Amino acid sequence: xxxxxxxPRHKVxxxxxxxxxxxxxxxxxxxxxxxxxxxxQGLELLAYFRNRAPLDDSGMPKDRFSAEMPDATLATLKxxxxxPRDSAVxxxxxxxxxxxxxxxxxxxLLVL
Amino acid sequence: xxxxxxxxxxxxxxxxxxxxxxxxxxxSMFDYFLWYKKxxxxxxxxxxxxxxxxxxxxxxxxxxxxxxxxxxxxxxxxxxxPGDSAVxxxxxxxxxxTGKLxxxxxxxxxxxx
Numbered sequence: 628x629x630x631x632x633x634x635p636r637h638k639v640x641x642x643x644x645x646x647x648x649x650x651x652x653x654x655x656x657x658x659x660x661x662x663x664x665x666x667x668q669g670l671e672l673l674a675y676f677r678n679r680a681p682l683d684d685s686g687m688p689k690d691r692f693s694a695e696m697p698d699a700t701l702a703t704l705k706x707x708x709x710x711p712r713d714s715a716v717x718x719x720x721x722x723x724x725x726x727x728x729x730x731x732x733x734x735x736l737l738v739l
Numbered sequence: 740x741x742x743x744x745x746x747x748x749x750x751x752x753x754x755x756x757x758x759x760x761x762x763x764x765x766x767s768m769f770d771y772f773l774w775y776k777k778x779x780x781x782x783x784x785x786x787x788x789x790x791x792x793x794x795x796x797x798x799x800x801x802x803x804x805x806x807x808x809x810x811x812x813x814x815x816x817x818x819x820x821p822g823d824s825a826v827x828x829x830x831x832x833x834x835x836x837t838g839k840l841x842x843x844x845x846x847x848x849x850x851x852x
Contacts, residue, residue, distance in 0.1 A: 631782070660839070670783070670828060670842035683839055718782050727773070728840060730782030 629653045631731035633719050639737045645707040648734045650719030651700055659702045660728060661687075661694055662718040670718070676702065709738045742766050743831050745843035753851055758816040760846050762829035765810065769831040773840065774803060774814050777826040786827075787814070819850045 632651045640646055652659050661673040674684040674694035684694060691710070696702045706713055714737050720728040744763045752758045760774075770791045775783035789796040789803045789812065796803050802815045816823055826847050830840040 662842075669844040670830075672839050672841075675839050720782070727785055727788065729785065730775075732780070732782050 631719055631721050631729055633717075633731035633734050635734060636732065637735045637737075639739065640709055641739050642710055643708040644738075645705065646709045646713075646736060646738075648704045648717050648719075648736070650702040650704075650721075650731055652702060652719070652721030653729055654700070656721035656723050656729070658722045658728075659696060660720040660722075661702070661704050662720065662730075664716045664718060664733070673704070673717075706736075709736075711738045714738050741844075742769075743829060743841045743843040745827075745829060745846045747846050748844070749847040749849070751849045751851060752819050754821055755818045758814075758819045758823065758848055758850065760814040760816075760827050760829075760848065762812050762814075762843055763810060764812075764831050764841075766831070766833060766841075767807075767810065769833045769841075771832040772803070772805060772812050773830045773832070774801075775828045775830060775842075776823075777828065777845070783828055816848075819848075821850045821852050824848055824850050 634649045657678050659676040663671045673687040675682050676696050679696040693705045716733045716735050718730050718733045720730045722728040742765050773788040774786045776786045777783040787798050787801050787803050789805050794805050805812045826845045828845045829843045
């Protein structure tokens with residue numbers, strides 16, 4: 628049963644620290660998405676890759692967030708420096724086509 | 740600008756009855772709609788979808804209805820079961836954008852035994 632995996636599942640850090648979240652998409656999926664879930668905004672799309680190339684990162688604060696896919700088995704989302712307002716659950720999703728996306732379990736981030 | 744809206748934050752129904760979750764959208768270019776279900780501490784899981792060329796899609800206890808003229812879709816669960824208690828997100832896909840899904844805010848469904 629193929630699944631999207633995310634690490635870490637939980638992260639507590641102090642303001643100003645760098646945070647790196649990792650995602651392993653389902654093998655064979657060529658689209659990868661990063662979402663952020665907050666109480667106020669629901670599920671916000673942060674970045675989107677197809678065949679490892681970034682297609683849309685308009686939802687991401689560029690000054691502090693960066694998303695990369697060093698290879699087909701790894702996607703990363705970095706926040707540097709982190710701020711308390713970044714506290715949220717971050718989901719990675721992958722899919723064979725853009726209509727159906729399969730989500731990972733999420734990384735719950737708390738920035739103090 | 741919320742292009743996909745779920746105006747009911749929560750819904751409570753009795754086991755065995757019908758659950759109806761609603762979703763409205765504003766962009767007539769959306770061509771595909773999906774419903775996701777999310778349990779606490781887990782990621783959303785795909786539930787059911789519908790293309791804009793259809794008005795109904797059924798899968799077991801779950802049926803999605805699409806009313807394009809009203810820009811409205813709904814998810815019917817019948818009969819509802821306690822295990823259906825979760826947050827339900829509707830999402831829309833537009834062929835004119837980069838392929839991303841636009842999600843609603845979510846509706847928390849509670850099915851009481």
